[in-house]
Amino acid sequence: MTTPSLSPYAQDRSGLVWAYRFNQAHQGEVVPTAILEQITQEAQAEHFEGFLWLHFNLSQASTEKWLHAHTALPPEFYEALHQGSRSTRIELADDALIAVVNDVLHGFAFDPSDISTLWLHVSPHLIISARKKPLKSVDRLRQSVQHGALIQTPVELLTHLLRDQADVLIGIVRDAVSKVDLIEDDLLAGRLHYKRENLGNLRRVLVRLQRLMAPEPAALFRLLQRPTSWMKEADIQDLRQSSEEFSAVLVDMASLQERIKLLQEEIAAMINEKNSRSLYILTIVTVLALPINIIAGLFGMNVGGIPFADDAEGFWMVVGLVASLTVFLIWMLVRANRDK
Numbered sequence: 001m002t003t004p005s006l007s008p009y010a011q012d013r014s015g016l017v018w019a020y021r022f023n024q025a026h027q028g029e030v031v032p033t034a035i036l037e038q039i040t041q042e043a044q045a046e047h048f049e050g051f052l053w054l055h056f057n058l059s060q061a062s063t064e065k066w067l068h069a070h071t072a073l074p075p076e077f078y079e080a081l082h083q084g085s086r087s088t089r090i091e092l093a094d095d096a097l098i099a100v101v102n103d104v105l106h107g108f109a110f111d112p113s114d115i116s117t118l119w120l121h122v123s124p125h126l127i128i129s130a131r132k133k134p135l136k137s138v139d140r141l142r143q144s145v146q147h148g149a150l151i152q153t154p155v156e157l158l159t160h161l162l163r164d165q166a167d168v169l170i171g172i173v174r175d176a177v178s179k180v181d182l183i184e185d186d187l188l189a190g191r192l193h194y195k196r197e198n199l200g201n202l203r204r205v206l207v208r209l210q211r212l213m214a215p216e217p218a219a220l221f222r223l224l225q226r227p228t229s230w231m232k233e234a235d236i237q238d239l240r241q242s243s244e245e246f247s248a249v250l251v252d253m254a255s256l257q258e259r260i261k262l263l264q265e266e267i268a269a270m271i272n273e274k275n276s277r278s279l280y281i282l283t284i285v286t287v288l289a290l291p292i293n294i295i296a297g298l299f300g301m302n303v304g305g306i307p308f309a310d311d312a313e314g315f316w317m318v319v320g321l322v323a324s325l326t327v328f329l330i331w332m333l334v335r336a337n338r339d340k
Contacts, residue, residue, distance in 0.1 A: 015063030022050045026152045028145040043126040056130040089219040097122035102212040103135040122154045124230040137165040155235035162242040169249045203260045291325035
């Protein structure tokens with residue numbers, strides 16, 4: 001699995017991965033390490049111009065300690081970091097937004113373990129994002145900022161992240177559709193070298209993606225109905241639009257799951273039909289071999305009175321008897337199939 005190159009903050013004791021300050025021109029500027037603590041304190045004041053985005057690596061033990069010491073994050077943010085539920089949601093906490101966003105790792109290979117979580121705290125002048133593993137969507141967002149993307153508000157940065165995540169999901173769905181198309185073509189051609197387990201694994205990954213990445217409708221509805229005072233109307237509309245785009249991707253994913261389910265059922269039916277045909281052939285062979293087995297067993301007994309023992313034509317008489325019984329059984333099977 002390839003890991004993206006980290007910024008100069010990677011070795012910082014705070015666990016910071018990158019930091020950008022968005023100026024009045026709405027472009028992100030890299031924040032030097034020397035003024036990190038100072039600008040973090042300034043960003044939590046109302047008079048701060050623009051906003052600050054800090055992205056942290058939670059796998060570093062000192063990260064939470066640094067956040068406790070230099071930020072005024074609400075308890076709900078730390079509870080979200082440690083609670084068991086990781087479903088995607090956006091909630092209000094102390095006039096700020098707490099977002100839990102699930103994303104895929106770099107080099108995603110349709111493995112459920114390649115899904116991880118990103119936590120965000122969004123306030124009027126400060127965005128704190130944290131993750132334990134390098135994630136694909138947030139790195140795409142960083143690349144957009146680095147290439148001069150214009151982002152006016154913190155909520156716009158959040159909606160940009162959701163759209164990048166939807167684009168990543170679209171790519172995953174396209175890859176999955178390509179795999180399913182290949183399996184379907186082989187199935188129509190009568191090639192069953194693909195096992196049902198392959199489709200089963202793909203379906204389980206899609207179900208997990210849908211379950212983790214689908215935003216909680218209730219939380220999002222409450223936010224859109226009662227937004228914070230510092231959220232602009234344009235931000236609310238962008239957030240609503242991004243959620244609708246996300247929902248469209250999830251609908252496509254659900255349709256693909258249903259298609260995989262039908263393919264699994266079709267493969268199972270073809271396998272059962274093939275097994276039934278093999279069992280039928282085995283039954284016919286067993287029935288046809290029944291006369292010779294019975295007669296061979298009778299004539300193989302070392303007892304007196306075995307018929308045709310002293311007859312010169314006895315062997316051929318027994319062969320004729322076996323052939324007659326076999327022909328009779330064949331006639332019975334053909335008649336039964338014809339009636340069926």
